[in-house]
Amino acid sequence: MKDLIIIGSGPAGVSAALTAKRRNLDFLWFGNKNLSPKVELAHRIDNYPGLTRVTGLEMNHIFKEQIKTEKLEVIGKMINQIMKMGDHFMVSAGSDVYEAKTIVLASGVIMGKFMDGEKELAGKGVSYCATCDGMFYREKEIAVVCENKEFEEEVLFLANIAKKVYLFVNYETTLQKENIEIHKEKPYKVEGENKATGIVYKEKGTNEDVLVDIDGIFVLRDSINPNTLLKGLEMDEGHIIVDRTQATSVEGVYAAGDCTGRPYQYAKAVGEGNVAIYGVTQYLAGLE
Numbered sequence: 001m002k003d004l005i006i007i008g009s010g011p012a013g014v015s016a017a018l019t020a021k022r023r024n025l026d027f028l029w030f031g032n033k034n035l036s037p038k039v040e041l042a043h044r045i046d047n048y049p050g051l052t053r054v055t056g057l058e059m060n061h062i063f064k065e066q067i068k069t070e071k072l073e074v075i076g077k078m079i080n081q082i083m084k085m086g087d088h089f090m091v092s093a094g095s096d097v098y099e100a101k102t103i104v105l106a107s108g109v110i111m112g113k114f115m116d117g118e119k120e121l122a123g124k125g126v127s128y129c130a131t132c133d134g135m136f137y138r139e140k141e142i143a144v145v146c147e148n149k150e151f152e153e154e155v156l157f158l159a160n161i162a163k164k165v166y167l168f169v170n171y172e173t174t175l176q177k178e179n180i181e182i183h184k185e186k187p188y189k190v191e192g193e194n195k196a197t198g199i200v201y202k203e204k205g206t207n208e209d210v211l212v213d214i215d216g217i218f219v220l221r222d223s224i225n226p227n228t229l230l231k232g233l234e235m236d237e238g239h240i241i242v243d244r245t246q247a248t249s250v251e252g253v254y255a256a257g258d259c260t261g262r263p264y265q266y267a268k269a270v271g272e273g274n275v276a277i278y279g280v281t282q283y284l285a286g287l288e
C-alpha cells in the first residue's frame with residue numbers, strides 16, 4: 001500500500017509531487033501526461049515569482065523539465081472514483097484499482113458550466129467513466145459530451161458497445177464511425193426525473209430547444225466534480241472546504257489548488273500543494 005496518491009497534474013499537483021519526493025513518501029501521481037491544458041492557455045504570466053513574462057506554454061514546459069530532472073512520473077489516467085475503506089483509500093481509474101493511506105486532490109476546477117440537471121443525475125444515467133459504465137449501454141442510444149480530443153479513444157470504446165452515439169464536441173474532430181452522429185452545438189440540459197432520459201441543445205440559427213432521447217450520457221472532461229469522485233466530501237459553492245493544513249472533511253484527504261477556491265492563481269496552487277504534503281506527513285506520523 002502506498003503512503004499517498006496525488007490526483008491532478010497542474011501547478012498544485014506538481015508542487016505536491018515535488019514536495020512528496022523531498023519528504024521520501026511512497027506515492028503514485030495521476031493526471032494528464034501534458035500536465036495542465038489550462039496552464040498552456042495563458043497568453044502571458046506576469047505574477048509568478050522567479051519567472052519573468054513567460055507564456056503558459058513555456059511555464060508548462062519548465063514544469064515538465066523539472067519533473068524529468070526529479071525522475072517523477074505522471075500516470076496518464078483519469079481517476080473516476082475514490083472510496084474510503086476504513087483507514088485507507090481505494091482509487092479507481094477505469095478497471096484499475098490502487099490503494100493508499102492518504103490522498104491529495106489537486107484536480108483543478110471545471111471550466112465552463114455544468115449542464116442543468118447534470119449534478120443531480122450523476123450516477124443516475126450520467127457517467128464520467130467509459131470503462132466503468134460503458135457495458136451498461138450495450139445496444140443502447142447514448143450521448144457523449146467530449147471536451148478534449150484526448151478522450152476520443154473512450155468515445156470509440158463506447159461506440160463499439162452502444163447502438164448509437166450522439167457525440168457533442170467543442171473542437172474540430174475527424175472521428176468517423178457509422179453509429180456516431182457528431183454535433184457542434186453545446187448541450188445545456190440533462191432531462192430526467194430519477195434517471196437521465198434526454199439531452200437538450202439549442203439549434204443553431206433558430207435557437208430552438210432540441211431534445212435528444214437517450215438511455216445514458218457520458219461526460220468526458222479534464223476534471224470531475226470532487227464530490228462525485230469521493231462521496232461525503234464537504235463543498236462550498238463548488239469548492240472543496242479545507243483547513244489551514246489543506247485537510248478536507250474526509251480524514252486522510254487533502255486538497256490543493258483551484259479546487260479549494262479562489263483566487264485561481266499559480267502561486268496559490270503551488271503553495272497549497274506544498275502545505276498539503278505537510279498535512280499528509282503529519283497525518284501519517286499520527287500527529288493530526
Ligand code: FAD
Nearest residue numbers: 008009010011012031035036079107108257258264265266
Ligand atoms: P489545473 O491547472 O486545472 O490542473 C489540474 C490537472 O488535474 C489537469 O491536468 C487535469 O487534467 C488533472 N485532473 C483533474 N481531475 C483529474 C482526475 N480525476 N484524474 C486525473 N487527473 C485529473 N494564474 C496566474 O497566477 N497567472 C496568470 O497569468 C494566469 N493566467 C491564466 C490564463 C488562462 C487563460 C487561464 C484559463 C488560467 C490562468 N491562470 C493564471 C490560472 C491558473 O491556470 C490556475 O490557477 C492553475 O492552473 C491552477 O492549478 P491547479 O493545479 O489547481 O489546476
